Amino acid sequence: MSKRKILVADNNPGHLAGIAKLLKSKDYTVHIANSPVEARKILEGGKIDLAILDIRLLNDEDEEDISGLELAKEFVLALPIIIMSRFPSSELISDVFNTHRDTPVATAFWNIDLGTDELVKLIARLINRPPTTEEEMILEESIQLHKQAQEFFGKQLFRLGLSTDQLKTQDIEELEQSLERVNDALKDPESFGSLKVKVMIKSRNSDLDVGITPILIEKKNQIHQRLNELKNSFHQEHTDNQSRDRQRISGL
Numbered sequence: 001m002s003k004r005k006i007l008v009a010d011n012n013p014g015h016l017a018g019i020a021k022l023l024k025s026k027d028y029t030v031h032i033a034n035s036p037v038e039a040r041k042i043l044e045g046g047k048i049d050l051a052i053l054d055i056r057l058l059n060d061e062d063e064e065d066i067s068g069l070e071l072a073k074e075f076v077l078a079l080p081i082i083i084m085s086r087f088p089s090s091e092l093i094s095d096v097f098n099t100h101r102d103t104p105v106a107t108a109f110w111n112i113d114l115g116t117d118e119l120v121k122l123i124a125r126l127i128n129r130p131p132t133t134e135e136e137m138i139l140e141e142s143i144q145l146h147k148q149a150q151e152f153f154g155k156q157l158f159r160l161g162l163s164t165d166q167l168k169t170q171d172i173e174e175l176e177q178s179l180e181r182v183n184d185a186l187k188d189p190e191s192f193g194s195l196k197v198k199v200m201i202k203s204r205n206s207d208l209d210v211g212i213t214p215i216l217i218e219k220k221n222q223i224h225q226r227l228n229e230l231k232n233s234f235h236q237e238h239t240d241n242q243s244r245d246r247q248r249i250s251g252l
Helices: 013-025 036-044 067-075 088-095 116-127 133-150 154-159 165-169 173-189 213-250
Strands: 004-007 029-033 049-052 083-086 108-111 195-201 203-210
Touching: 004 013, 004 036, 013 029, 013 116, 029 036, 036 049, 049 067, 049 116, 049 165, 067 083, 067 213, 083 116, 088 133, 108 116, 133 154, 133 195, 133 203, 133 213, 165 213, 173 213
Parallel strands: 004 029, 004 049, 049 083, 083 108
Antiparallel strands: 195 203
């Protein structure tokens, strides 16, 4: 029997490595991601049996960062998802279990401070069942919805200078300005409208409004990654120049 595959997504490298090591010792195949973009790519591959998502995948210090929860909302019908956090609150737990709707945001919540034994128990309870045909269909539906949303909001993102191609060519100052525009947009995502589609959920046709928030969070992460790349490159270039200057001076 093939090993069950688990995705662990956390922007804290040490925490990510610790959970991955633990799960590998329990004979799971572990895929890791340190951002919503990386996690989405793995989930869209369709070969994950369960996902463990940190609620704050962008910035642990940002109390408004719920990027992990937003990602979970897109895939929760397709596979079991555990939301983890070190900052539990009644509002957060209510969101995760979402008793006000037929479909929960996530399958379970894990308070990190309770320890890994609790996590191992949660995984064992949730993962020991094969995915249904409907879940596989919903995963494909989720992937297609994301692509449709990207096309639907594409022109608005381009006008804001937030298309993927535009972000790739921006310098540090331009990227910081783009980050401000993303943060402003996240304050009022309803102003961008929504994509109205019909989807099949639990054998029923349902109307669904797809908003821009998940895409804005993805753009925010792309900007952070690009800024880190440019700043690291600048730092390395500065270090190399200093080294060459010292070598020239020592050769005089």
